[in-house]
Amino acid sequence: MAIDAIGPRIPLYTKEFAADPHRMYRAMRQDYGTLVPIELAPGIRASLVIGYHTAVRILNDPENFPADPRLWQRTVPADNPVMPMLEWRPNALRSSGADHVRYRQATVAAIAEIDLHGLHSVVARTATPLIDGFSANGGADLISQYAFPLVFQIINVLLGCPADIGQRIAQGTAIIWAAGENAEQGNKMLTDAMLELALLRRANPADDIVSRLIKHPARLSDEEMTHQIATLYGAGIEPTTNLIANTMLKMLTDDRFAGNLLGGNLTTRDALDELLYTDPPGANYCLSYPRHPILVDGVWLPAHQPVMISMAACNNDPEIRGSGGFLDNRAHLAWSAGPHACPAKSPAYLIAQDAIDQLTDVLPELSLAVPADELDWRPGPFNRALAALPVRFPPSRPAAMP
Template identity: 45%
Template sequence: MRQHGPAAPVELAPGVRATLVTDYSAALKILQHPDAFTRDSRRWKALQEGEVAPDNPVLGMMAYRPNVLFTDGAEHARLRQAVTDSLARLDAYRVSRHVERVSTYLVDQFARRGSVDLLNEYAKVLTFLVFNELFGCSAEVGDRLISGFTGIFDGIDAEAANQELAESLVQLVAHKRAEPGDDLTSWLMEHPAKLSDEEMVHQVTIMLGAGIEAERNLIANGLLLILSDERYFGGLYSGGLLVEDALNEVLWNSPPIANYATHFPLQDVDLGGVTLPARQPVLISFAAANTDPALSSSRQMLSTRAHLAWGSGPHACPIKDSASLIAVVAIEKLLNQLPDIELAVPADELQWRPGPFHRALSELPARFTAVQTAPAARSAATPDRATAAGIERTAAAAEATGPQGRGRWWSSFLNWWRA
């Protein structure tokens, strides 16, 4: 697309035309100038004039919602402050410890098999369980959130999944109004911004949705790089580079969200010789901007912050530090528990999920030496009857989770942990 200049015309889905920015400097210009580019998709001319069908598949990611992602100016500042102040209360030690517990629990489920799908059985489930903990979900609400988000992300009965997700978030907000706790939902509710119940639902939706999709892809893409590149795992270098280095390389070259940050020019804009029509969507290709040939080839090692994978400007991702911590701990813990793990198929044979926005694997099969005694059991001399029963229940629940059944990951994890 670079032959078109700093941006190129694209069709995101049938009937949805947009402009995709592929140039690093041009991307920064748009991301850092909200005075000329709005995030409010109610300004989208084609949508308002009925040229985009209401059931178009990209509207789930592009249609307006009253949350921090789709607002500008004073309203955005108010919502953003509530989100960032709440996230600032997260304790890194608490987050790290919970990721370690979830990792141990998940490895218990497949350690005896000697094989695992690191995307669907590890990265995806770990992300759900960790975020459920951070937002203070009960067992019932946590299971419904997992079921709803899974249906939306995977396109399985999306209408029913969206309904279940909405109902579960309303239930979560109502529960926290009555019984606040030491969690993100309660902190957001307590903020001086005084968010209404509707505002609470929409802020939690974007925080969970954006966080879960990006986080699981970051973990999976990081594991793929580490297990397929001798610089990181085995071979001549014997794993000489760190997990942090691998994730930095992923954020530069294979960002979890490849194309997004939809903007709408308030008037026609000339972008390096390319006209951006007023009120037509303009998306940033983080993947293309990060690999702009104009950037120095040494950029990745010299800077861990210059990439655009987290965005830039007033809408930059507010949870990037916690997201990075979760990914590092999840990967390190897995590799420590299963030190001989390796890919089960060549990296170039892996399949990627279709879609205009994400860089997401469909699966990541791996193999390792089967562990006869699971990590959680190894941590104690002999598991008591309650612990053994809890592990047995969680294994059964994991097997029941899939396209044909509603997962009980969160309640199963809570049962395991309490036991």
């Protein structure tokens, strides 16, 4: 049976989906099985994989499921709001074969040289003034006042990016992830700023990821450098910001973790692992485009049409959840799998864990400022992202004050 024949397409861009995606995934599983016909934006069709074992097979089969979208791009409007998230770029995420190997090797090598011990210090130096900025107020939005600026500043340090260029990159990235009507504007803002960074580091190399990419034997051109930087910022800022915020929400609302703020048994790492397993911030992504019509789990997927992995749904597949004892199980898909698996898992873990520990060490009596069911989740087909995370706490003197 063809994917179009198994039922109506489900839109993933609505506020209703964002408000309770897990209810939607359960309904999809009941009505469709492991493959679901969806829309990423009005008129933009795709197939969503919600079966864990099916996802693993596809992620490890780049021959039949390549990541290059160029043939698909010719068939859809260029100005559709998800195009900046899906369009071809000369980088590892959107390439196949020898091109993918070349870009992937350069990126992995550049990330591998991150000094993780030094990164602890970077997080601490970044977190302290941010916390000082609101610790005396008795309340804050942990996204706009802490998680986002912290991750943004740290990524700039790792990539050797001056603050002014980084600000434009951050703004463009956020617009693209939102997949709204200004997506193309955000894409241009992002591209222009990244080219400026590449040219700056080519003229003035330093000990940072961008400089290491430039020095790599792959000999990346300015255009190629621009798109490697796009991947690093896109995968660095938005998902890590949401990982911090969503983990904080879990720790503030789940009694098993809430106690940790005042010395409980479960750690920040436990909370991160459980969130990545049950409700990953990068909920739906890892796109591929079948080379030819292909039969998967009794369903024909069309050639050159997007196939997207739902990490959130696959991680919650009843076939793998068993008894529900998942705290020590890190075999989830939050970092993807196969040849396109995230190469920055270790620094991302470190940044998120240190950011949360820094905050809770200074403000151990944090609590939500509104009921959890009143929090607003941002619509969009890719992210599991809060619009804001308002908290309150007893005011305390900033650490920098005598």
